[in-house]
Amino acid sequence: MTQWQTTIRGSDAICWGSFVTPTYELASWGSEKIVLAENRIPSYANSMLKKVSTRTPKAPPRLNLPSGRGLAMAGWGLAIFIGIWSGLYTVPSDSVAVVQRFGAFLKEVPPGLHLKIPFGVDDATIVPVKRQLKQEFGFATPGATNPYQYTQDPKRETQMVTGDLNSALVEWVVQYRIAEPEKFLFDVREPEGTLRDVSESVMREVVGDRTVDEVITIGRQEIESEAQQRMQALAAKYQLGVSIDQVQLKNVNPPGPVQASFNEVNQAQQEKEKLINEARQAYNKVIPLAEGEKDQRIREAEGYRVKRINEAEGDVARFSAVLAQYLKAPEVTRRRIYLETLQEVLPRLRSKYIVDEQGSHILPLLHLDPNMAQPQGNTP
Amino acid sequence: MNPAKPIAGVIAVLLLLVVLSSATYTVNEVEQVIITQFGRPVGEPVTTAGLRLRLPLVQEVNRIEKRILEWDGNPSDMPTKDKLYISVDLFARWRITDPLQYFLRLRDERSAQSRLDDILGSETRNAVAKHELIEIIRTTKDRVPMRDPSLTEGELQVGALVPIHKGRQMVEKEIFAAAAPKVQVFGIELLDIRFKRINYNESVQPKIYDRMISERRQIAERYRSEGNGEAARIQGNREGELNRIQSEAYRRVEEIRGEADAKATEIYAAAYNQSPEAAAFYEFLRSMETYKSALADNTSLILSTDSDLFKFLKGLEAPRR
Numbered sequence: 132m133t134q135w136q137t138t139i140r141g142s143d144a145i146c147w148g149s150f151v152t153p154t155y156e157l158a159s160w161g162s163e164k165i166v167l168a169e170n171r172i173p174s175y176a177n178s179m180l181k182k183v184s185t186r187t188p189k190a191p192p193r194l195n196l197p198s199g200r201g202l203a204m205a206g207w208g209l210a211i212f213i214g215i216w217s218g219l220y221t222v223p224s225d226s227v228a229v230v231q232r233f234g235a236f237l238k239e240v241p242p243g244l245h246l247k248i249p250f251g252v253d254d255a256t257i258v259p260v261k262r263q264l265k266q267e268f269g270f271a272t273p274g275a276t277n278p279y280q281y282t283q284d285p286k287r288e289t290q291m292v293t294g295d296l297n298s299a300l301v302e303w304v305v306q307y308r309i310a311e312p313e314k315f316l317f318d319v320r321e322p323e324g325t326l327r328d329v330s331e332s333v334m335r336e337v338v339g340d341r342t343v344d345e346v347i348t349i350g351r352q353e354i355e356s357e358a359q360q361r362m363q364a365l366a367a368k369y370q371l372g373v374s375i376d377q378v379q380l381k382n383v384n385p386p387g388p389v390q391a392s393f394n395e396v397n398q399a400q401q402e403k404e405k406l407i408n409e410a411r412q413a414y415n416k417v418i419p420l421a422e423g424e425k426d427q428r429i430r431e432a433e434g435y436r437v438k439r440i441n442e443a444e445g446d447v448a449r450f451s452a453v454l455a456q457y458l459k460a461p462e463v464t465r466r467r468i469y470l471e472t473l474q475e476v477l478p479r480l481r482s483k484y485i486v487d488e489q490g491s492h493i494l495p496l497l498h499l500d501p502n503m504a505q506p507q508g509n510t511p
Numbered sequence: 512m513n514p515a516k517p518i519a520g521v522i523a524v525l526l527l528l529v530v531l532s533s534a535t536y537t538v539n540e541v542e543q544v545i546i547t548q549f550g551r552p553v554g555e556p557v558t559t560a561g562l563r564l565r566l567p568l569v570q571e572v573n574r575i576e577k578r579i580l581e582w583d584g585n586p587s588d589m590p591t592k593d594k595l596y597i598s599v600d601l602f603a604r605w606r607i608t609d610p611l612q613y614f615l616r617l618r619d620e621r622s623a624q625s626r627l628d629d630i631l632g633s634e635t636r637n638a639v640a641k642h643e644l645i646e647i648i649r650t651t652k653d654r655v656p657m658r659d660p661s662l663t664e665g666e667l668q669v670g671a672l673v674p675i676h677k678g679r680q681m682v683e684k685e686i687f688a689a690a691a692p693k694v695q696v697f698g699i700e701l702l703d704i705r706f707k708r709i710n711y712n713e714s715v716q717p718k719i720y721d722r723m724i725s726e727r728r729q730i731a732e733r734y735r736s737e738g739n740g741e742a743a744r745i746q747g748n749r750e751g752e753l754n755r756i757q758s759e760a761y762r763r764v765e766e767i768r769g770e771a772d773a774k775a776t777e778i779y780a781a782a783y784n785q786s787p788e789a790a791a792f793y794e795f796l797r798s799m800e801t802y803k804s805a806l807a808d809n810t811s812l813i814l815s816t817d818s819d820l821f822k823f824l825k826g827l828e829a830p831r832r
Binding site: 200297342345389395409476 | 537719734743746775
């Protein structure tokens, strides 16, 4: 049975590829799709021929056992069984099937188990409409099953010229879904290849309208949304039958030889911050201290004021007290104070000369200031 | 033979199928068909999908694409009006609108693609040579670019877009308008052309990179000088603040001290000036105190016997002055 099926599938693929191209493309999408194709029951006119031809070698050993009539019945039975069996097909839950009768579009079929007219009359193509598909530009995630998800030479896709005539390397991802299976299958050959072209063209158009700074740093979100809108508009114009859900920018870099100078700008930016911070640091180190010192000096001055006034008041109080007593006996008190003062002062003095008021000639004889005379060597 | 009968039945069915399959053909949604009889087209092209009849063995089915087809040009180097060598990669959408014409003039798609190569290639060269590079790069005429907010001051040349007159889409339209009529004779309708990739030629790239590097250096310098400038400003602020604070402190201190001295003076004056006796007594007291502090150890003092203290040295009854 297994061997029989593979033979049919071989012939099936050949006759199929010649006129039902889109289904064939879908089947070759990736491992998952291939499983889908294997699950599908072969169903074409040519398979009948093949089936009969593979059955005939089996017939001779059975020829003598049952009657010819029984054999014929068994043959017809088998044919009907195969007919029904090959008319059954399953549509997975993330897909719809597009059914064509004699090549003409018939209907769209929701997920589930369905029956079609076999032997090449009806043809069902399964289109995964709910699955989120993506295309990568400028890089390739390994293990992708969709051949349109990446290209062999991603580096060529990244190079772009910006609106200020600089160069930039842009990597991005387009997320899309097949929104209209009929258009997707019948209106455009290679809709996904076309989507790649559209995506590259649009991204360059959007980047071409922007400066290198916008592309690399500040304008990323704007680029994403504008590219998404333009791609959607073009996809509609080209009748691709897909809807662009998202455009995401990945790595966006200046070209290799220029990267060092872009880093230099970053460093300079950091340096700027550093210089400013250091200056602020110095400022903060000095100014609050100065404020504190100011307060200190003012408080000290206030202390001085209090002290000065208290002292003045003290002095005055003392004076007033003494004055009150003095006024009682001014002459004696004056004399007493005078003599007391001299008594205190005179003993401390180094030399005292008491001169008669008549004999005033002594003055020139005195060295009034011994320190002045010393340098002349008059006194040791 | 009895067992041969069902086999004959099977063979009959088989024969019928063979005849049927050679007398009918299906037309898919994605194709249109021209029937040829001994190589000569017969009848109108079949453009609607479904099952059709033909004369077996005599008539041949020629299937021609009905879908929109792609044309992806090869990247080719060409100069712009400003003598820059760029590598241009174009793509176009086209479809076969007159299958009979197409069938007669081109036969197959390969020759159609090569015609498109020739026509679009030369029209692209013409259009690119007529425009400066920036016209092909940019699209929107009066777009104002966003700028890094940390680098707004000054009239820095970078971060500005070069002005344009036409823009990319206009150039694309020009190429389209020139090429579309030329492919019509092949039964082909050109739907759209677009630039896919435009890049600097390998030989131009180093110069572009040099310019980018010098531009970046300029920005880096700008940042550094902004940093230094801002730091100097902060330093100036610091000095200014410092002087302000210190001078304010000085002023306040002097004010307070002045106030204090004034108050003290007032207090003293009020006390010492209360009567002539008080003033005289104050003068006397102060003098005495001054003697105490002004006359130091090493002072020599010459006193007259006329003084109040020593007047008695000359005699008890010293004359009164």
